[in-house]
Amino acid sequence: MEAVGQLTGGLAHDFNNLLAGISGSLELMQTRMQQGRFNDVERYMAAAQGAAKRAAALTHRLLAFSRRQTLDPKPTNVNRLVADMQELVQRTVGPAIPIEVVGTSGIWTVLVDPPQLENALLNLCINARDAMPEGGRITIETANKWMDDRAARQHDMPEGQYLSLSVTDTGTGMSPEVVARVFEPFFTTKPLGQGTGLGLSMIYGFVQQSGGQVRIYSELGKGTTVCLYLPRHYGQADEDAGPTNLATLPRS
Numbered sequence: 164m165e166a167v168g169q170l171t172g173g174l175a176h177d178f179n180n181l182l183a184g185i186s187g188s189l190e191l192m193q194t195r196m197q198q199g200r201f202n203d204v205e206r207y208m209a210a211a212q213g214a215a216k217r218a219a220a221l222t223h224r225l226l227a228f229s230r231r232q233t234l235d236p237k238p239t240n241v242n243r244l245v246a247d248m249q250e251l252v253q254r255t256v257g258p259a260i261p262i263e264v265v266g267t268s269g270i271w272t273v274l275v276d277p278p279q280l281e282n283a284l285l286n287l288c289i290n291a292r293d294a295m296p297e298g299g300r301i302t303i304e305t306a307n308k309w310m311d312d313r314a315a316r317q318h319d320m321p322e323g324q325y326l327s328l329s330v331t332d333t334g335t336g337m338s339p340e341v342v343a344r345v346f347e348p349f350f351t352t353k354p355l356g357q358g359t360g361l362g363l364s365m366i367y368g369f370v371q372q373s374g375g376q377v378r379i380y381s382e383l384g385k386g387t388t389v390c391l392y393l394p395r396h397y398g399q400a401d402e403d404a405g406p407t408n409l410a411t412l413p414r415s
């Protein structure tokens with residue numbers, strides 16, 4: 164997963180801080196020992212050990228996370244998947260935030276690991292809810308997108324036929340600085356204990372592995388759309404899955 168391989172920004176920064184702590188403690192230990200003042204040595208040793216343990220925990224988390232997720236892709240009708248998830252998503256975000264589902268009939272089939280896509284949808288809706296502390300609305304939209312040369316350039320992605328699954332909120336939006344970092348593992352702006360900073364990086368990895376792209380369209384004070392573009396899957400399964408008309412699906 165390239166996003167993890169890059170070890171950019173926050174994570175490298177945290178790791179560096181811990182290394183600085185370890186080498187600072189060791190230096191102090193050395194000075195004290197040269198001065199024959201042994202009483203502080205144990206304290207510095209404990210500080211170095213504590214920092215080394217935290218650094219080890221950090222790399223463990225990273226290793227566990229960077230191990231490629233094993234996917235079990237299946238031809239999937241995303242309209243049906245969204246409809247099946249709608250009740251759970253609504254229950255998770257709570258009754259105060261209405262969720263609207265917008266879809267199109269004849270939706271293209273995609274080849275994805277369904278539980279991973281369900282997780283992604285739930286995560287996106289939780290992020291949307293968290294961005295709307297004063298309330299607002301969530302729109303989940305599916306569409307067939309034919310990325311011709313111009314559209315592909317506009318969205319900075321390869322040409323082709325994609326199914327798009329987007330989650331839009333009317334929340335705080337993100338600054339360009341935040342947008343630039345959201346796919347970094349462990350990047351979060353949420354208070355301690357509330358965010359892991361893994362949601363969007365896992366979604367990014369899963370979508371990349373499925374041959375797709377993630378794009379974020381966000382404006383401060385207006386809201387955010389996170390859009391997953393998944394390549395159309397052709398073949399026998401396309402007919403088997405059949406079109407689903409979202410007009411017949413339950414809406415909140």
Ligand code: ADP
Nearest residue numbers: 290291294351352353358359360361362363387
């Ligand atoms: P987490 O939700 O645990 O913080 P994510 O990787 O899902 O981890 O998100 C990283 C950060 O991206 C969030 O902390 C938040 O700052 C920002 N973010 C994600 N989704 C939204 C959204 N819909 N609106 C505003 N900010 C968002």
